[in-house]
Amino acid sequence: MQDQLPAGATIVPVICASDKTHLTNFWGDQHAWPLYLTMGNIRKDIRRTPQKLSWILVGLIPGPPKGAKNADEAWHSAVATVLSPLRNLDITGPGLKWNCANEFRRRCYLHLAAWVGDHPEQVMLAQVSYGCCPMCEIPKGAPMGQSTFRPLDNPRDQHLYSEFLDETNIDVLHTLCVHPIHNQFWQYPLCNVYRLWQPDELHQLHQQKVQKVF
């Protein structure tokens, strides 16, 4: 990635986190998405210490009312507004001139590198059907370990999906469990929306494997 940027550039990988949060039970079942942001350049031990305040709240995305149409598109549009500086960055341009902690002034290039979220957040971002893998095209419901389809043999490809959409090849997208809409995360430079996820031991190992087996 450094090769694609001008000499002397500093990459600033942006990590986002979101989780749908229930607000009220008996007053319209209100919910909202707090959207948090941090940088990958911050040391992991500091980033993981809440007292260091390395995560900042950049937005509180309101949830649409129950049964609202185009709720996913509305969520994407709201997140796109908050994260627009990431989408508009020109990787061939001068970047953003920031003062670093060691008093040097650097040309920084932000890009969306990772997203921390559970499965509902992942399918919302990837715009795939619930229960499908947001990273690869393994068929929905394929039994784990008993399928000839190995995970990541067929990684999801945003360029291919964009072409299918332009050619109105909707049936293929449905077969691959992809919603036939332009995902705004396809437009982010140096970002692959199907590769934003980090291993989540609590949900993926404990809840999905241990609890189902025992």
Ligand SMILES: [Zn+2]
């Ligand atoms: Zn997969």
